[in-house]
Amino acid sequence: MKRYLITGGAGFIGANFVKYLYEVEENPQVVVLDKLTYSGNLDNLADVADREGFTFVKGDICDPEAVESVMDGVSAVVNFAAEVAVDRSLNDKESFLKTDMIGVHVLLESVRNHADTVQRYIQISTDEVYGQILEGSFTEQSPLMPRNPYAASKAGGDRLAYSYFASYGLPVIITRASNNYGPWAYPEKVIPLFITNLAEGRDVPIFGDGSQIRDWLYVKDHCSAIYKLIHEGKNGEVYNVGGGQEITNLELTKEILRLTGADESRIRFVADRPGHDLRYSLNCEKLKSLGWQPEYDWKRGLKETTEWYLNHEDYWKPLKAKLDKRYITGFWNEKK
Structure with a gap:
């Protein structure tokens, strides 16, 4: 091209x-x-x-x-x-x-x-x-x-x-x-939100019981x-x-806690959102038949992503200062 x-x-x-x-x-x-x-x-x-x-x-x-x-x-x-x-x-x-x-x-x-x-x-x-x-x-x-x-x-x-x-x-x-997930994601997304919340001394909000499964x-x-x-x-x-790596939101959160040196007391379960999908899973054989394969496993990718956010506060802090507090706390359905 x-x-x-x-x-x-x-x-x-x-x-x-x-x-x-x-x-x-x-x-x-x-x-x-x-x-x-x-x-x-x-x-x-x-x-x-x-x-x-x-x-x-x-x-x-x-x-x-x-x-x-x-x-x-x-x-x-x-x-x-x-x-x-x-x-x-x-x-x-x-x-x-x-x-x-x-x-x-x-x-x-x-x-x-x-x-x-x-x-x-x-x-x-x-x-x-x-x-x-x-x-x-x-x-x-x-x-x-x-x-x-x-x-x-x-x-x-x-x-x-x-x-x-x-x-x-x-x-x-x-x-x-x-x-x-990865560097430069807007801090309302779950992975950068949790990493930056922990860096700021905040708790991390998990919808429902955290049993929702995602492929990262x-x-x-x-x-x-x-x-x-x-x-x-x-x-x-x-x-x-797809990455072919399915984990629950709770598993993901615990790994972020480990990578940031925080303990599980920082988890706060909040009311689930309406229509919250329990599990996503993709068959990617069609794409793989062209010779494509993902290179990153989720633990390697999450480690690099966590390190990037911890080392780039100058990037995410101004963005997060403008973020609606409902996205930071997980109480998305509260009135401002």
């Missing part, structure tokens, strides 16, 4: 993917389009901002003019731009529907306008579109049963992207990834999967992307 458009590239996964491009390609041409909402942060891109071929444009994927302004000459579009927090979606549904569906529509229409140059469009979806699964693992053919507004909005964008392949022949690929995917492994699919994926296909 000659020129990449990375939407939402100032966010957690998007910024990591931009950095990954500069690791695996000598002189990539990269345009980042990001609205810079609460989770978009130019600091995430500071170490590539001066690289040759890098361009940042502040703009909203829901704005057709902004999207058209960055699409000329683009070979590959990777859409990370999204509203992503389940807890936020329970209280602010409209912004999720707008970004995760209308924004996808705007991007796809622009890709149609530039069909002569765009060779690949990657829609970043999520395993949460499947809902929960108590036994076995979801395949790409599993029905979509989203159980919260965030997952429903992502399912809408996911299927809209596929419809543009089926209807107009656009070179669309959809990825559905499990929970990502180190962000760099996700980036390598996306890159593989840009170059070797098949248009019109969905690919699950």
